[in-house]
Amino acid sequence: MSEPAAAPPHRRAEPCLDGLPAAAVARLQAAARAIRDGDEHAARQALDAALGLAPEHPETLRLYGVLHLRRQRPAEAQAWLRRALARWPDYALAHSDLGTALQATGDGEAALASWRRACALAPDAPMPWFNLGRNLQQAGATAEAAEALQRAAALAPDLLPAQVLLGDALAHLGRLDEADARYRAALALHPACGDAWRGLANLKTRPLSADERTRLAGLLRRDDLAPPDRIALGFALGKACEDQGDYAAAFAALGEANAQQRRLAPWQAGAFHALVEAVRAADAALPEPADPALGREAIFIVGLPRSGSTLFEQILAAHPQVEGASELPDLPETLAEESRRRGQPFPQWLARASAADWLRLGKRYLERTARWRAQRPRHTDKLPENWLYAGLLRAMLPGARIVDARRDALEAGWSCYKQQFYRLPHFACALTDIAAYIRDYERAMDAWRAAGPARIRTQCYEALLADPEREIRALLDFCGLPFDPACLDFHRAERSVRTASAAQVRQPLRRDTARAERYGALLDPLRLGLGLPPLGG
Incomplete structure (x- = not known):
């Protein structure tokens, strides 16, 4: 041979x-x-x-x-x-x-x-550029990702994922007209592309038209749609109906999309409640931190999705001392590393973690996130579900500040129901699950804030709308930051915003963000779960 x-x-x-x-x-x-x-x-x-x-x-x-x-x-x-x-x-x-x-x-x-x-x-080969751009985007290097994805799309105009991901990158950079054009280029290639419709729907400051509603309804009548496309089209149809003022049709479309998503991986509210209680029990026995100042570099923004966390991060990221890092996986991944090292699932090992263990884990988190402090001394980490670890941070990163983003629970819960989330199972696919999740979250965060008010601040979204300057000054003071007027003009900050609120935080504050009341008694299951009086009697 x-x-x-x-x-x-x-x-x-x-x-x-x-x-x-x-x-x-x-x-x-x-x-x-x-x-x-x-x-x-x-x-x-x-x-x-x-x-x-x-x-x-x-x-x-x-x-x-x-x-x-x-x-x-x-x-x-x-x-x-x-x-x-x-x-x-x-x-x-x-x-x-x-x-x-x-x-x-x-x-x-x-x-x-x-x-x-x-x-x-x-x-001249498109796939290396696509792979580079996709992974730069996941790493948070959005501007460089957009350049790589533009090369991929130029070399292979019919490469559907490149068009969609380029649209995402451009939206995150605030280049909304260009993002809109890329999503529409993707739809020209594949009219039922769920990811492209999802992208258009997430340009939340731009209503979907009556014609687009008709197109979406027609596509959903097809029997050859892949389940992910059908679900994404359903969420987009819900937004289109709301944009047209047809709230009953919007509720029906969103209900069907959420039901399909929930069937893929049902949320277990009881199991999650047990997890929260186990974490709270472990928090009560945490050792005193070995270094009380460890973690001062980090500002965590936690809470429910769709509660203003991206807005609060945009305000802080306008400050010259703060880098807005968006939704980082590093805190849960640091804890997952420890679970693998110990051969025990979280939170079973918490009771055996010493002050030295928590010091090591805190330093590991800071090591993982060091790149976000290369230009500025502090960074934000706004993964909403990090609220589950807010109590543990007292031992792991005691110098960190935690901003609990709070919005009216009915508005926040309904906004979650309207948003398609990709990590499954997810609590937002049923109104009753949303209410149970909110109860667990608020009870835990209220207890942790009461135990450590210097570490945790409840930042009310509605209060910010009512008196922006007072609330922004108080937020900066809590974080140990001097006032900077740039924070009042947060919408002018040039940075990548990698969440569904990317378009909204590019605009000045709007006070007309409430939507739940338009749906009347349709939201009574959520009201009842939150302990609010129903409208339907």
């Missing part, structure tokens, strides 16, 4: 099969089809045969790596891809695949380096 013909470094993205026997080419093509179809046995047979015909050919090695990636074995994938690159160091497609394998094992910086290398080697 002969070695493959010698070749110069391969500065290309597509497979190079020059010099291979025809039989080996046929085996590689069969392997690629089997990988695409999810047939691991057939793929292995074809790749083994290709290796026998042309030992150590880089494309065979790369496809073995792709096979392991598809089967969620990223460490094995890396080994095969590195063997391929040892043979062809400038093989762009292998660098791109290696980036995916590195990302899957948590090595985000190395993954970005691999994608950048692939883009440099094959600048």
